[in-house]
Amino acid sequence: MDWKVSECGFDAGRMTTNGNKYMIGNGYMGYRGVLEEYGKDQLAAVTLAGVYDRSGDKWREPVNAPNGLYTVIICDGIKLSVLETEPLEHTQSLDLRSAIHRRETMFDIRGGGRVTLTAERFVSMNQLHLLAARWTLHCTVDCRIGIMTGIDGAIWDINGPHLSEQQSSSAGGVLLSTAVTGELGQQVAVAELIAFGTAEQAKRVDAVIELDGGTALRHISIEAKAGETYTWCKYAAVFTGLDGEGDPEEDGPDERAVQTVQEAAATGYGGLLEAHRRKWAERWSRSDCVIEGDDEAQFALRFSMYQLLIIAPTLSEKVSIPARGLSGQVYKGAVFWDTEMFMLPFFLHSDPEIARNLMMYRIHTLDGARRKAEEYGYLGAFYAWESQDSGDDACTLFNVNDVFTGRPMRTYFRDKQIHISADVVHGLWQYVTFTGDDSILADGGAEVIWECARFFYSYAYYNPVKQRYELLDVTGPDEYHERVNNNAFTSAMVQETLKIALQTAERLQDKYPAMYNGLAESYTDGPFLDEFTDMLAQLYVPQPDPNTLVIEQFGRYLQLEDVSLAELKARVIHPNEYFGGGNGLATTTRILKQADVVLMLYLFKGQFSKDVKRVNWEFYEPRTEHGSSLSACIYALVAADIGLPDWGYPYFMRTATVDLTGESKQYVGDLYIGGTHPAANGGAWMAVVLGFAGLQYDGESAILNPSLPQAWESVELPVVLRGGSFRLRISREEITVTAAEGNSEAVTFAGFGGEAELCPPGTQLRLRA
Numbered sequence: 001m002d003w004k005v006s007e008c009g010f011d012a013g014r015m016t017t018n019g020n021k022y023m024i025g026n027g028y029m030g031y032r033g034v035l036e037e038y039g040k041d042q043l044a045a046v047t048l049a050g051v052y053d054r055s056g057d058k059w060r061e062p063v064n065a066p067n068g069l070y071t072v073i074i075c076d077g078i079k080l081s082v083l084e085t086e087p088l089e090h091t092q093s094l095d096l097r098s099a100i101h102r103r104e105t106m107f108d109i110r111g112g113g114r115v116t117l118t119a120e121r122f123v124s125m126n127q128l129h130l131l132a133a134r135w136t137l138h139c140t141v142d143c144r145i146g147i148m149t150g151i152d153g154a155i156w157d158i159n160g161p162h163l164s165e166q167q168s169s170s171a172g173g174v175l176l177s178t179a180v181t182g183e184l185g186q187q188v189a190v191a192e193l194i195a196f197g198t199a200e201q202a203k204r205v206d207a208v209i210e211l212d213g214g215t216a217l218r219h220i221s222i223e224a225k226a227g228e229t230y231t232w233c234k235y236a237a238v239f240t241g242l243d244g245e246g247d248p249e250e251d252g253p254d255e256r257a258v259q260t261v262q263e264a265a266a267t268g269y270g271g272l273l274e275a276h277r278r279k280w281a282e283r284w285s286r287s288d289c290v291i292e293g294d295d296e297a298q299f300a301l302r303f304s305m306y307q308l309l310i311i312a313p314t315l316s317e318k319v320s321i322p323a324r325g326l327s328g329q330v331y332k333g334a335v336f337w338d339t340e341m342f343m344l345p346f347f348l349h350s351d352p353e354i355a356r357n358l359m360m361y362r363i364h365t366l367d368g369a370r371r372k373a374e375e376y377g378y379l380g381a382f383y384a385w386e387s388q389d390s391g392d393d394a395c396t397l398f399n400v401n402d403v404f405t406g407r408p409m410r411t412y413f414r415d416k417q418i419h420i421s422a423d424v425v426h427g428l429w430q431y432v433t434f435t436g437d438d439s440i441l442a443d444g445g446a447e448v449i450w451e452c453a454r455f456f457y458s459y460a461y462y463n464p465v466k467q468r469y470e471l472l473d474v475t476g477p478d479e480y481h482e483r484v485n486n487n488a489f490t491s492a493m494v495q496e497t498l499k500i501a502l503q504t505a506e507r508l509q510d511k512y513p514a515m516y517n518g519l520a521e522s523y524t525d526g527p528f529l530d531e532f533t534d535m536l537a538q539l540y541v542p543q544p545d546p547n548t549l550v551i552e553q554f555g556r557y558l559q560l561e562d563v564s565l566a567e568l569k570a571r572v573i574h575p576n577e578y579f580g581g582g583n584g585l586a587t588t589t590r591i592l593k594q595a596d597v598v599l600m601l602y603l604f605k606g607q608f609s610k611d612v613k614r615v616n617w618e619f620y621e622p623r624t625e626h627g628s629s630l631s632a633c634i635y636a637l638v639a640a641d642i643g644l645p646d647w648g649y650p651y652f653m654r655t656a657t658v659d660l661t662g663e664s665k666q667y668v669g670d671l672y673i674g675g676t677h678p679a680a681n682g683g684a685w686m687a688v689v690l691g692f693a694g695l696q697y698d699g700e701s702a703i704l705n706p707s708l709p710q711a712w713e714s715v716e717l718p719v720v721l722r723g724g725s726f727r728l729r730i731s732r733e734e735i736t737v738t739a740a741e742g743n744s745e746a747v748t749f750a751g752f753g754g755e756a757e758l759c760p761p762g763t764q765l766r767l768r769a
Helices: 014-021 198-204 253-267 268-287 295-309 340-351 353-365 366-375 419-435 438-458 486-512 513-521 527-539 566-568 597-603 610-623 633-641 644-654 678-692
Strands: 004-008 029-031 044-054 061-065 067-075 089-097 102-107 112-121 128-139 143-154 163-171 174-181 187-196 206-212 215-224 231-241 290-292 462-465 468-470 693-698 701-704 714-721 724-731 736-739 747-753 758-759 764-769
Touching: 004 295, 004 366, 004 566, 044 187, 044 231, 061 231, 061 513, 067 112, 067 128, 067 163, 067 231, 102 231, 102 438, 128 143, 128 253, 128 268, 143 174, 143 187, 143 231, 163 206, 174 215, 174 253, 187 253, 187 290, 187 610, 231 253, 253 764, 268 295, 268 340, 268 714, 295 340, 295 366, 295 644, 295 678, 340 366, 340 419, 353 366, 366 747, 419 438, 419 486, 438 486, 468 527, 486 513, 486 527, 486 597, 486 764, 597 610, 597 633, 633 644, 633 678, 644 678, 678 693, 678 714, 678 736, 701 724, 701 758, 714 758, 747 764
Parallel strands: 701 747
Antiparallel strands: 004 089, 029 044, 044 061, 067 143, 089 102, 102 112, 112 128, 128 231, 143 215, 163 174, 174 187, 187 231, 206 215, 290 714, 462 468, 693 701, 714 724, 724 736, 736 764, 747 758
């Protein structure tokens, strides 16, 4: 159970949920968990990372490629498809250990005969452009089997079409589908090749090729014999014009796709699968987290980590992880603050190279952030709320439609969630602190940090009466309350940005003086370090009330109606009405969408007492709708931090199972927002490792203060700290740290509030309560 997701029986009502639940991918592309006979109406999609297109005046979104694994089986003229013929038996499963999707379906045919279809597939982690599938077919009576298989060029698009000039061809046994994206003219090519299992069976196969636009299909006929099993393999490859960009010697996407499937067929399915399994074994060896004593939590956590691993940009530093991963075009395939806040920690601890790629993406998109700041009349860099390939903001001014009138509603996600620039700076500094790799500052990180600080300096309002800088007219994480003043989370994040900007200057002056002098010269007209210092000293950041210890979420928040969540929901007229915006039900109440002040208490936990954290947890939790999948994990983290892990456990489980159950918000107004939830997946890992296991690392010492849920006996996991590999086992009474022999330096560990102790390479350290 710990490694396998599965269900028996076919339920048409779960097709969309299962498309997310049974996803496979490798960071270059995601393949939804559909069955092989599904098409665009069943939301089949091969979503490509970093390839975007805009059709007309519709929302810009990622491109889905033609489906090279499309297959329909026909027996004596009847389609053996779950969409048309009810199966006798059906099982769909996903092996998390190796990212292999499998289905087995049995159909009843004439004369009491039965046909059993088995198909497994994977998106290669070893060859990122390759998909492979293996089919078996067994019949109990003689029958004529038809196999319609090839490349389906009919694409599921939300705001398309995105592919034009779709053409297909066939040569040397390879099918090829090519197209061009409409906006940027990027080529997209998919090639497919099929191979039967035995020479004898191959002789008995008749095939006819059908080409229609971007669709290329084989119609294969087999006179199947009772009791025989027929096996064949499919290889598909996807390339775009962005692959090998800038290399004039590189073959075109079509040639590379054809060559890839030919080489795949020569290697064979077994060899490809073995290489794929080895890559996944490496991934899990660096990240698998073992919970002893709670099988349900263990399974949910592994599923969450799997969802992160299939979308991680392993090779490219010009793409990041969108808010819905690679599960489709929802949320425009845009990168939000989710990546830095909720996904980056997992990669920092398990694969720092991927963490660096994520932060380099922000460096590469700095110019887009500068353009946005200039658009609004500010200095520096105002990062996109919804960022795509260039860093320009894909977020529109009207994101939600009123469910009652159908009219677009003006929202202020794009222009007032200024904390996004601070979130980027936070992520960069987390990477530098955690890894010790300050070369990223020299590679553009310093410029990002300073430009974000300059943006905040130009955005802030200096109140001469109160003699302080304030951040007015902003929207915090709680999006139900827009355009508020002095949001506590936003102000704390800006304060951190200013501190980091000054620390960055010190770091560059010390290690990269020539680079510092060159960059500093471009800021001689200011604002720069002097202005940052002045603003930092006088910036207003809301603090706990001396009597109640409550931190007011924003100015005059406590003047709003104090209504219970149940009472607010009793006022709902339409099930999909939006609680925020100008007239939303929550806007005049204290009900908030997601963790806001509580998120600040987690990020800056060392600055607040346990009493302050507990009081604010108890105050804000009953007023939090958890309308975002980002919310519950934060309440789990803070509950663990204040020593109440069993308060946090239900929030962890809610987070970790969101894509297993499909029980998440599917609409905002009439806007579909389904898909996977990688930020929640990252949040589940954070709750276990940074919350219940109590791991904190400041770049010098690792501190462990366990706060395990009642049922848990221990948590065990590998971590990478300053380039060294360590294995931790954390229980209530003892912490065991094992340092790999190949580590280059010792790292200090402290547990249960005790003194820090060195753990040199090749040694084991025991810390007892």
